[in-house]
Amino acid sequence: MRQDTKMRAETEEFAGSIASPASAGGDGAAVSIRDLGHSYGELTTIERLDLELPAHGVLGLVGPSGCGKSTLLELIAGLREPSRGEVEVGGATAAKGRLAQCAFMPQRDLLLPWLSAIDNAGLALRNRGVRRGEARRRAAQLFDRFGLAGFERARPAELSGGMRQRVAFLRTLISGKPVLALDEPFASLDAITRGEMQQWLASALDADPRTVVLVTHDIEEALYLCDSVVVLSARPARTIIRLSAPAPRAADRDEAVTDPAFVTVREHAMQALRQGTK
Amino acid sequence: MRRWILPTLFLAILIGAWQLAASSGALADLLKLESYAVASPLEIAESLWQSRSLLAENAWVTLREMLLGLGLSLVVGVLLAYAMHLSGVVRDTLNPLIVVSQTIPILAIAPILIIWLGFGIWPKAIVVLLICFFPVAVSTFAGLGTADPEATKMMRSLDASRLQILWRVETPTALPYFFTGARLAVVLAPIGAIFGEWVGSSSGLGHLILQDNGQLETARLFASVVILSAMALLLFALTALAQRRVVTWR
Numbered sequence A: 001m002r003q004d005t006k007m008r009a010e011t012e013e014f015a016g017s018i019a020s021p022a023s024a025g026g027d028g029a030a031v032s033i034r035d036l037g038h039s040y041g042e043l044t045t046i047e048r049l050d051l052e053l054p055a056h057g058v059l060g061l062v063g064p065s066g067c068g069k070s071t072l073l074e075l076i077a078g079l080r081e082p083s084r085g086e087v088e089v090g091g092a093t094a095a096k097g098r099l100a101q102c103a104f105m106p107q108r109d110l111l112l113p114w115l116s117a118i119d120n121a122g123l124a125l126r127n128r129g130v131r132r133g134e135a136r137r138r139a140a141q142l143f144d145r146f147g148l149a150g151f152e153r154a155r156p157a158e159l160s161g162g163m164r165q166r167v168a169f170l171r172t173l174i175s176g177k178p179v180l181a182l183d184e185p186f187a188s189l190d191a192i193t194r195g196e197m198q199q200w201l202a203s204a205l206d207a208d209p210r211t212v213v214l215v216t217h218d219i220e221e222a223l224y225l226c227d228s229v230v231v232l233s234a235r236p237a238r239t240i241i242r243l244s245a246p247a248p249r250a251a252d253r254d255e256a257v258t259d260p261a262f263v264t265v266r267e268h269a270m271q272a273l274r275q276g277t278k
Numbered sequence B: 001m002r003r004w005i006l007p008t009l010f011l012a013i014l015i016g017a018w019q020l021a022a023s024s025g026a027l028a029d030l031l032k033l034e035s036y037a038v039a040s041p042l043e044i045a046e047s048l049w050q051s052r053s054l055l056a057e058n059a060w061v062t063l064r065e066m067l068l069g070l071g072l073s074l075v076v077g078v079l080l081a082y083a084m085h086l087s088g089v090v091r092d093t094l095n096p097l098i099v100v101s102q103t104i105p106i107l108a109i110a111p112i113l114i115i116w117l118g119f120g121i122w123p124k125a126i127v128v129l130l131i132c133f134f135p136v137a138v139s140t141f142a143g144l145g146t147a148d149p150e151a152t153k154m155m156r157s158l159d160a161s162r163l164q165i166l167w168r169v170e171t172p173t174a175l176p177y178f179f180t181g182a183r184l185a186v187v188l189a190p191i192g193a194i195f196g197e198w199v200g201s202s203s204g205l206g207h208l209i210l211q212d213n214g215q216l217e218t219a220r221l222f223a224s225v226v227i228l229s230a231m232a233l234l235l236f237a238l239t240a241l242a243q244r245r246v247v248t249w250r
Helices: A002-015 A069-076 A095-101 A117-121 A123-127 A132-145 A161-174 A191-207 A219-225 A253-258 A260-277 B002-023 B026-031 B041-050 B052-086 B088-103 B106-117 B121-144 B149-157 B162-199 B205-214 B218-246
Strands: A031-040 A043-053 A058-062 A084-089 A102-105 A179-183 A211-216 A228-232 A239-244
Touching: A031 A069, A043 A069, A043 A239, A058 A069, A058 A219, A069 A084, A069 A102, A069 A179, A069 A211, A084 A095, A095 A102, A102 A161, A102 B149, A117 A123, A117 A132, A117 A161, A123 A132, A123 A161, A123 B162, A132 A161, A161 A179, A161 A191, A191 A219, A191 A253, A211 A219, A219 A228, A219 A253, A219 A260, A228 A260, A239 A260, A253 A260, B002 B026, B002 B041, B041 B052, B041 B218, B052 B088, B052 B121, B052 B162, B052 B205, B052 B218, B088 B121, B106 B121, B106 B162, B121 B162, B149 B162, B162 B205, B162 B218, B205 B218
Parallel strands: A058 A211, A058 A228, A102 A179, A179 A211
Antiparallel strands: A031 A043, A031 A084, A228 A239
């Protein structure tokens, strides 16, 4: 508990220092999905979807495997064009505009094994033409505060799963983009590390609010981290239910997820998920 | 250790058996040859020492041909791989032609190269190039294509341009493949240089081998072969060392 408040204080401290390009700003960006449909040739992955997410809102997407969650995330992030309908991110509807507003974090950490941890974290800066020394200096400030101090020069293979995931997060956050598109960021971690990382992300988001779309298999994770959770059906995806989380990003995760109100909503979501799988 | 001991031991046994067979006259009898036409390992070693300055002179000529040809192969192979990787038109045009180029018997066109380029180092280097660019181009091209598409998406989302993805993701991914191709090229290079020299030359180990063959200087012929093989092994070891220095993440 005490460690958590310490982490929180630290994350609040670094919030101001994250290098943000003009586009991030303080107001964030809203996500709006209207009459969205997507198919790969004959295969329809998304039937028809409408979603609204306010700036700095955190939205969870849960659904059975292969239901098109990841496709939806890539559509939002501007990595794909929809077959039908419109996705608007921070006022931009073209893929290029969405790409400029969104930082996409894939399922695996995908740290580049030939770069040190700090160079992986600074990739977005390097891509924007920031010099290596300057990118390292800016990433190093965050390393201390993410509990990664001393591992700046380590290669990804030398880091634990939790550390790799934190470096991948750092890499996403340093991009300074107002919208984060996270694809099952903790799926590869063991249960204990996953819990810790969820709590860590919660405090990081409170300190440095961003609009977040989180795809996950884990209903508990979605209900703990997100303001609201959309349960999707099996392919082709459509919304079954949208639930509000009782206490998003509560300080004590273990307490929050055993709270009766939380358990009730979780059961709701489970039922919806079963219904959508049929 | 085992990696070194076993092949060394086996080679020693082979050489020992050869020595016995040659010095007892059994090998000559078996091949129905006069004994001077059969060289024993000891005679080869003796010839290596006695003809050392002649061998060194000619080895230096051949080594330069190999190095020039290999250098050209690496440049041409890598350029072809990148061009095919970056452009679909280039890939569809060149991919089949590169395979066709390997079906041409090099010995058949080497004489033309001599006519065009003379007796110097260039026709030999070109023959080495024609043989050695192929493994470099093919494996580097394959390596560039193995980059993780998820990593490419991640990079695009972090505002990477096409060239930045090429440099920061695809090129490092392709490096181990490039080295595999380079190691193949290195062991093929002596074959190319010898071919080139056989068609027309006034010096080099290939030239010397032809001469010694005509004069039944069997021991010195084998001495040239030993040196050729040693040069290829040395280049192979240097390539492996370079790979270990460059590809540090595996």
